[in-house]
Amino acid sequence: MPPLLLRPHASLSHAEALQVAQQAPEFLRKNPASYSASPLFSLFSPPESSKTWTIYENLLLACLRTGDYTTAHQCLERLVIRFGGNDERIQALKGLVKEAEATDNSELEQVLKEYEAILANDNTNVPISKRRIALLRAMGRTAEASEALVQFLDFATTDAEAWIELSDLYLSQGLYAQAIYAQEEALVIAPNAWNLHARLGEMLFMAAESGSDGHPQAYLAESLKRFCRSIELCDDYLRGYYGLKRVTDKLLDKDSKQKKPSDSDEVTLPETSTIEQLNLAATKKLGDIVRKYDAKDPLWQGYDSGEVAAARACLSETSQNMVR
Amino acid sequence: MAQIPPQTLHRDPQLFYWILIPITIVMVLTGVLRHYASVLMATTPKKADIKAIREQRALAHGAALRTNYHVLSRKSFETRRDFLIEGFESGAYLKAPNQKGQPPANPMTDPNAMEGMMGMMKNNMAMIIPNTLIMSWINAFFSGYVIMKLPFPITIKFKSMLQAGVQTKDMDPRWMSSISWYFLCIFGLQFVYVFLLGSDNAASQIAQQMQAQQMPVGPMAPGQDPSKMFKAEAENLAVIEHYSVLDGIEERLLERIKV
Secondary structure (H helix, E strand, O other): OOOHHHOOHHHOOHHHHHHHHHHHHHHHHHOOOOOOOOHHHHHHOOOOOHHHHHHHHHHHHHHHHHOOHHHHHHHHHHHHHHHOOOOHHHHHHHHHHHHHHOOOHHHHHHHHHHHHHHHHHOOOOHHHHHHHHHHHHHOOOHHHHHHHHHHHHHHOOOOHHHHHHHHHHHHHOOOHHHHHHHHHHHHHHOOOOHHHHHHHHHHHHHHHHHOOOOOHHHHHHHHHHHHHHHHHHOOOOHHHHHHHHHHHHHHHHHHHHOOOOOOOOOOOOOOHHHHHHHHHHHHHHHHHHHHHHHOOOHHHOOOOHHHHHHHHHHHHHHHHHHHO | OOOOOOOOOOOOOHHHHHHHHHHHHHHHHHHHHHHHHHHHHOOOOOOOOHHHHHHHHHHHHHHHHHHHHHHOOHHHHHHHHHHHHHHHHHOOOOOOHHHOOOOOOOOOOOHHHHHHHHHHHHHHHHHHHHHHHHHHHHHHHHOOOEEEEOOOOOOHHHHHHHOOOOOOOOOOOOEEEHHHHHHHHHHHOHHHHHHHHOOOOOOOHHHHHHHHHOOOOOOOOOOOOHHHHHHHHHHHHHOOOOOOOOOOHHHHHHHHHHO
């Protein structure tokens, strides 16, 4: 795993973000404010690499997250000195700082207007388009956000990040079919991303649970397949096993209640015995993971503690059912 | 065995100070100048139009579906395929739908392509003009005599390279004429430029020639008709025999985790 400073900021927990933000002043002190192209300076100053600028960006995000606006401004200033204020990415970062510092809705409106002005000049500015969509969503204007996102995806059809965002947006509104479609588009672009497979499985499962559509059985069957695929792509993937357990529980539960053959659907369920075996395997694996995580086995500490807790709860539920 | 006596030529030591060093300095300075000239002349790459991006991405989208169709179930694959084929064939993604079927524009009249060519012209000019000037300068002032002796022996094959401009048949190839020193400078100063101007400088000609050779070929090579490319992509999509990684995955997984 890359060092903390270089990891994408979104993957950091709160504690890690704080840790990063605390390193910011020292990093700012160690590195020069600007790099000169002249050879004489480059002999005396630390070398400039693309990593430096990734770190600056991460520090900026972490400082904003922890509320250290003065340091954030210093980071931004250096980025502006290096890349110029008109760079697309820098424009987006500037907007982000303004968004973070905004105290009420009217200030956010102001930022939104600025974004729209930039986009009116240059409608291919991807970072700003994305910021505008994110801001719309943050301001609770979901419908406008999804409309803007659909427009954005019309010309950038190969942007997996945007598809995932759209999928999440639809999911938050309970539009399962659309969410699933968008998630599948993301999978077409990144076919081997196990987290996307598992996420799609979760969506399908939710769609089956909600029962708004007529084919919960088909959703469950495909959800089962998605979880299986995510485990196939990534051994010991907790979310995959967790989903597999939930979905097989549900299927077995259903099977016992109503034995309804649904051959009309194209996605067919496997044999009940197979489902049982999968359920057993998932239970066993989840048990393993929880046990090893609790035993502080150094090789098994990479899991998110919340996810492990959910797995633990799920397991205890099952064992209670068994006792009853 | 009679040893061939080493050739000795009496040279004025001033040759060294007044020819060798000036040529080198002039070469370095021209390189630096050329770098800054090309920085000044460089035009920022023109931003692609939103429709052009859309056309390109739509094609890439088709290609992505064609290569990764196996992650989808049959039903969702067929929905997407039908949608894309219809869009591709009707020309909904084209940059200029009404130009469909027309022969591609002549790159000479297309202003976009013209700009790219101008950029290349400028670079070439920045290379050719100073080289011609310096070479004629050297030829006019310093040709016809040798200026230094290399401190190591060298085979006879190098004679034509090192003694350009000196027609003496039997002279040791270690002797070097000024024009040859100029050529050595052209090829040997690259690292000096890297030190002075950074690694992505425009001073060195060799680097520029390399760049010209590996011009990136985008997905849309100029002169190709995008509507034909869309038709071809639609056909590729239509003939896909669908299978899915999800077929029989439960058994596959069970076998794997049982072992």
